[in-house]
Amino acid sequence: xxxxxxxxxxxxxxxxxxxxxxxxxxxxxxxxxxxxxxxxxxxxxxxxxxxxxxxxxxxxxxxxxxxxxxxxxxxxxxxxxxxxxxxxxxxxxxxxxxxxxxxxxxxxxxxxxxxxxxxxxxxxxxxxxxxxxxxxxxxxxxxxxxxxxxxxxxxxxxxxxxxxxxxxxxxxxxxxxxxxxxxxxxxxxxxxxxxxxxxxxxxxxxxxxxxxxxxxxxxxxxxxxxxxxxxxxxxxxxxxxxxxxxxxxxxxxxxxxxxxxxxxxxxxxxxxxxxxxxxxxxxxxxx
Amino acid sequence: xxxxxxxxxxxxxxxxxxxxxxxxxxxxxxxxxxxxxxxxxxxxxxxxxxxxxxxxxxxxxxxxxxxxxxxxxxxxxxxxxxxxxxxxxxxxxxxxxxxxxxxxxxxxxxxxxxxxxxxxxxxxxxxxxxxxxxxxxxxxxxxxxxxxxxxxxxxxxxxxxxxxxxxxxxxxx
Numbered sequence: 001x002x003x004x005x006x007x008x009x010x011x012x013x014x015x016x017x018x019x020x021x022x023x024x025x026x027x028x029x030x031x032x033x034x035x036x037x038x039x040x041x042x043x044x045x046x047x048x049x050x051x052x053x054x055x056x057x058x059x060x061x062x063x064x065x066x067x068x069x070x071x072x073x074x075x076x077x078x079x080x081x082x083x084x085x086x087x088x089x090x091x092x093x094x095x096x097x098x099x100x101x102x103x104x105x106x107x108x109x110x111x112x113x114x115x116x117x118x119x120x121x122x123x124x125x126x127x128x129x130x131x132x133x134x135x136x137x138x139x140x141x142x143x144x145x146x147x148x149x150x151x152x153x154x155x156x157x158x159x160x161x162x163x164x165x166x167x168x169x170x171x172x173x174x175x176x177x178x179x180x181x182x183x184x185x186x187x188x189x190x191x192x193x194x195x196x197x198x199x200x201x202x203x204x205x206x207x208x209x210x211x212x213x214x215x216x217x218x219x220x221x222x223x224x225x226x227x228x229x230x231x232x233x234x235x236x237x238x239x240x241x242x243x244x245x246x247x248x249x250x251x252x253x254x255x256x257x258x259x260x261x262x263x264x265x266x267x268x269x270x271x272x273x274x275x276x277x278x279x280x281x282x283x284x285x286x287x
Numbered sequence: 288x289x290x291x292x293x294x295x296x297x298x299x300x301x302x303x304x305x306x307x308x309x310x311x312x313x314x315x316x317x318x319x320x321x322x323x324x325x326x327x328x329x330x331x332x333x334x335x336x337x338x339x340x341x342x343x344x345x346x347x348x349x350x351x352x353x354x355x356x357x358x359x360x361x362x363x364x365x366x367x368x369x370x371x372x373x374x375x376x377x378x379x380x381x382x383x384x385x386x387x388x389x390x391x392x393x394x395x396x397x398x399x400x401x402x403x404x405x406x407x408x409x410x411x412x413x414x415x416x417x418x419x420x421x422x423x424x425x426x427x428x429x430x431x432x433x434x435x436x437x438x439x440x441x442x443x444x445x446x447x448x449x450x451x452x453x454x455x456x457x458x459x460x
Binding site for chain 2: 105
């Protein structure tokens with residue numbers, strides 16, 4: 001049943017400065033509200049415990065995509081539709097575009113935001129594994145100033161993050177790589193569209209002369225947080241692309257993920273599919 | 288949100304509209320309850336079914352997940368704004384021609400998403416249509432007639448002749 005609406009508060013500040021004033025005045029009371037594609041669902045279902053919301057949808061400071069020689073920087077309010085349309089993302093960060101295209105349907109993609117996908121902090125979100133493999137960085141702003149933090153390490157536990165209550169996520173920055181990367185992204189859900197992931201896998205690698213020079217692996221829905229799988233990466237970095245290496249990597253990944261049973265899948269299924277996706281990723285790498 | 292009503296001005300189906308409403312209301316509720324436009328349907332209200340879809344600045348969004356407040360200054364189109372006077376939109380005609388509407392509850396959402404698709408891509412193939420409509424659920428038609436209606440409308444809008452797919456309308460002959 002829907003929540004009792006009059007107990008909720010919503011304010012709409014006209015500028016970033018005024019939004020930060022609100023966040024600073026009553027630290028922890030106000031929570032940012034962007035496209036609403038997660039929060040409105042909880043509200044309708046009567047499962048939205050937090051009561052005070054800061055509507056940031058109109059903040060122009062949080063929009064736009066900037067491309068420099070070193071980085072592609074996306075405003076936190078960049079929608080999934082805008083992600084898919086950006087040429088430089090299609091060419092250099094294709095997994096982010098794929099994740100955006102597989103999140104919800106068209107109407108969700110027109111409204112849902114990349115920043116929202118990060119701070120909603122669902123371990124089943126589709127863009128975080130791609131962002132983790134691309135070494136994304138986040139800009140957090142408060143009245144005290146701005147800081148850039150690595151996205152890897154941003155989530156510290158289930159729905160726990162290092163962002164402070166007086167801070168707002170304003171931008172997401174992706175470092176451009178001169179190296180030729182191979183990309184592999186796969187979401188496994190109940191149906192191809194409009195489904196929430198059972199398992200989501202993102203991997204990039206640089207391969208030379210049959211050897212993996214460098215790689216990144218991140219998975220969703222298999223731990224309390226979107227997980228960058230550094231142990232599996234370490235096991236594979238510098239190794240030959242052959243069956244023993246794949247078998248060893250599967251064994252390492254098996255100990256690195258901690259999937260659970262829930263309404264969408266079982267621990268056992270997620271475990272098996274994660275290892276199979278890793279193997280598929282490695283087998284598809286061209287030497 | 289207090290007891291004070293929100294007051295917004297926006298463009299609704301091509302005309303300037305002003306409306307006052309309780310500030311917590313969704314755009315869906317404002318359209319139906321405060322503006323009396325019942326064409327936009329309440330479905331799951333959880334962002335799963337797509338029947339409450341409207342176009343905001345030409346893009347489909349789910350009106351059950353958008354606050355009415357956020358419509359301030361925007362250009363909103365609901366199903367009531369799809370026909371031009373008594374002249375139906377080609378999609379509305381082909382939905383009728385192919386039997387793409389049975390109970391009709393999902394039709395407003397499908398029609399508006401399809402309108403956005405055809406504006407972006409006048410000649411979509413079946414896969415593209417399926418992907419664009421994947422956020423909308425229909426429990427009557429099995430979707431085939433909806434895909435055919437979109438293909439037929441696209442062809443007519445390009446000025447091409449296309450046969451009504453008789454097999455799916457009348458059954459295998």
